[in-house]
Amino acid sequence: MNSIFLNSYTIVYLFSEVITLLLAFILLGVDLKLFLKWDFNSSSKEQFNLERLAYLASVLALFLLIAKFIIAIYFIYTIDSLALYIPGAMCAAGVISANSYGILILETKAVTLFLLTLWVALQKYDIEAKNYPIFKQKSALLIIISILIIVETILDFSYFSHIDTTTPVSCCSTLYGNLEGQNPLPFNLSISNMLILFVSTFTALLLSILLDKKITSILLVALFGFISYYVVVYFFGTYIYELPTHKCPYCMMQKEYYYIGYLIWGSLFLTISFTTIWAIMGLWLKVNVIKLKKYAIINLAIFIIINFAYVAIYYIKNGVFL
Amino acid sequence: MKKILSILLTLAILVAIAVVAVSILKKDTTITIVKGNIAKKPLPIKLNKTNDTECAMLIKTKRNAVEAIAPDGRTWFFDDPGCMVKWLVNKPFKDKVTLWVHTLDTNRWIDAKKAFYGVKDHTAMHYGFGAREKESNETISFKEMQLRMLRGENLTNPKYRKKLLGI
Numbered sequence: 001m002n003s004i005f006l007n008s009y010t011i012v013y014l015f016s017e018v019i020t021l022l023l024a025f026i027l028l029g030v031d032l033k034l035f036l037k038w039d040f041n042s043s044s045k046e047q048f049n050l051e052r053l054a055y056l057a058s059v060l061a062l063f064l065l066i067a068k069f070i071i072a073i074y075f076i077y078t079i080d081s082l083a084l085y086i087p088g089a090m091c092a093a094g095v096i097s098a099n100s101y102g103i104l105i106l107e108t109k110a111v112t113l114f115l116l117t118l119w120v121a122l123q124k125y126d127i128e129a130k131n132y133p134i135f136k137q138k139s140a141l142l143i144i145i146s147i148l149i150i151v152e153t154i155l156d157f158s159y160f161s162h163i164d165t166t167t168p169v170s171c172c173s174t175l176y177g178n179l180e181g182q183n184p185l186p187f188n189l190s191i192s193n194m195l196i197l198f199v200s201t202f203t204a205l206l207l208s209i210l211l212d213k214k215i216t217s218i219l220l221v222a223l224f225g226f227i228s229y230y231v232v233v234y235f236f237g238t239y240i241y242e243l244p245t246h247k248c249p250y251c252m253m254q255k256e257y258y259y260i261g262y263l264i265w266g267s268l269f270l271t272i273s274f275t276t277i278w279a280i281m282g283l284w285l286k287v288n289v290i291k292l293k294k295y296a297i298i299n300l301a302i303f304i305i306i307n308f309a310y311v312a313i314y315y316i317k318n319g320v321f322l
Numbered sequence: 323m324k325k326i327l328s329i330l331l332t333l334a335i336l337v338a339i340a341v342v343a344v345s346i347l348k349k350d351t352t353i354t355i356v357k358g359n360i361a362k363k364p365l366p367i368k369l370n371k372t373n374d375t376e377c378a379m380l381i382k383t384k385r386n387a388v389e390a391i392a393p394d395g396r397t398w399f400f401d402d403p404g405c406m407v408k409w410l411v412n413k414p415f416k417d418k419v420t421l422w423v424h425t426l427d428t429n430r431w432i433d434a435k436k437a438f439y440g441v442k443d444h445t446a447m448h449y450g451f452g453a454r455e456k457e458s459n460e461t462i463s464f465k466e467m468q469l470r471m472l473r474g475e476n477l478t479n480p481k482y483r484k485k486l487l488g489i
Contacts, residue, residue: 189345197341204334207327216331223338 028146035139088168092250101159172248214279239310364422364431376405404449450477
């Protein structure tokens with residue numbers, strides 16, 4: 001057996017994932033039944049039973065949303081802790097790149113969490129309406145989510161079983177820092193141009209949300225998310241680490257940096273999710289969910305304030321920029 | 323108020339588009355490494371825009387240029403076979419590396435490990451090992467060239483140069 005399975009962090013993580021897997025199987029079965037047989041106009045006993053099942057499905061989905069958020073955070077914490085056992089790894093960057101499943105798990109987790117958040121927003125709209133107008137679409141969404149959770153658990157086991165504790169992996173300096181002259185930034189951007197692009201995209205995104213321009217918001221939030229990743233790794237990250245050569249998206253989630261990475265990446269993820277869900281609901285259901293809009297703006301503000309605060313504090317303390 | 327915000331939104335979007343456009347259109351920065359060459363084929367070298375990884379000189383001609391490709395597809399460029407030997411000696415993947423060299427006689431990319439090397443040629447860094455596809459009395463094998471380079475038996479060594487060229 002791969003020795004990584006004997007690690008307590010891995011055991012706890014995989015045990016939690018197996019529990020969500022079991023719930024996902026139940027959810028899949030229930031939602032397939034609901035999707036195929038739901039008829040709100042019917043007053044049969046079967047429909048009555050389906051309505052009770054629908055309640056079960058919504059409770060399961062809500063539980064999964066909370067559990068998956070906690071497990072996603074714990075996953076990062078786990079892989080960060082595993083850096084001690086894998087030669088060459090200094091943080092989660094090396095561990096996640098130990099094989100090709102690592103990044104896939106992170107992407108699957110992000111998509112699952114986004115869809116679960118979307119489901120909560122749709123659920124609220126649906127139960128407030130009189131006749132469950134989007135029940136079938138909601139059920140279809142839960143079927144997709146259940147399948148994603150099953151895929152995620154398969155990826156989890158593939159990932160941990162393919163980590164070799166004897167083969168050295170690259171550390172974050174090799175993966176993100178020492179690129180031998182290659183420009184890692186997209187569109188051939190320089191750092192200064194990237195900052196201008198970041199600030200202009202942020203301004204445009206904020207204004208488009210305030211002006212209720214939904215399609216523009218979706219396009220801008222996609223660009224903002226993409227650019228933000230590079231800005232945090234290659235600019236703000238250097239101020240968090242107070243070291244111009246240290247470029248890593250994971251180290252900032254360590255104790256030494258007060259776990260600030262969780263807040264930075266979390267607020268970015270929530271900005272993208274809330275903005276997209278708000279825009280989707282506006283375009284599809286023609287409703288303007290003010291709460292989602294507020295949450296999007298709050299998270300955007302948290303993301304911007306934290307990042308720029310690091311630059312400002314560094315400048316106040318040292319009198320120079322990096 | 324809404325009008326002002328709309329104008330500001332348009333301006334911000336235009337700035338973002340302009341920054342991306344300017345960055346894409348601006349003159350290329352020099353290339354040192356290319357990732358993702360999984361096919362491990364020789365890549366076209368952008369002359370005067372590609373740096374030799376070892377000596378950091380710009381590669382000005384394909385003659386004797388070398389490309390080293392790691393098992394994961396990372397590709398490095400060299401202006402002289404001697405530079406490649408110096409660079410490769412400490413690399414963990416030195417036994418699994420794919421090497422291409424551009425020959426003097428047939429003017430094409432061939433497997434650098436199967437090429438033959440002159441010892442008195444004019445090369446970019448003056449080591450003297452010019453690559454050829456065809457063997458002759460004046461050429462040595464790749465292994466021999468590697469050994470001589472690491473021993474310092476090349477034209478940059480004054481003693482060795484005098485012995486070979488008489489100057």
